[in-house]
Amino acid sequence: MNAQAEQLPLEKLKALPPERRAEVEDFVDFLAAKARKQAAFDRLLAIAPALEAAGVAPLTEEQMQAEIKAARAERRTRSGGTGADRP
Numbered sequence: 001m002n003a004q005a006e007q008l009p010l011e012k013l014k015a016l017p018p019e020r021r022a023e024v025e026d027f028v029d030f031l032a033a034k035a036r037k038q039a040a041f042d043r044l045l046a047i048a049p050a051l052e053a054a055g056v057a058p059l060t061e062e063q064m065q066a067e068i069k070a071a072r073a074e075r076r077t078r079s080g081g082t083g084a085d086r087p
Contacts, residue, residue, distance in 0.1 A: 013024060059067070 013021060
């Protein structure tokens with residue numbers, strides 16, 4: 001993308017009232033989180049054949065949810081947040 005094409009969205013953003021800019025920021029955060037989740041899923045899919053070849057049994061739905069919950073709790077602990085705004 002050239003400099004002029006990059007500048008146009010910034011100019012449009014600057015023209016918005018503050019509450020609309022906040023909405024744009026929230027949407028950008030949502031897109032970034034979605035991209036991180038997809039990347040994590042892709043990494044898991046990439047190692048699935050190696051796990052299967054090693055004889056590792058697949059996780060049950062309950063085990064997956066427990067692992068997700070534990071990872072989120074650990075992340076909250078490291079970041080010092082309460083995580084009240086996260087699912």
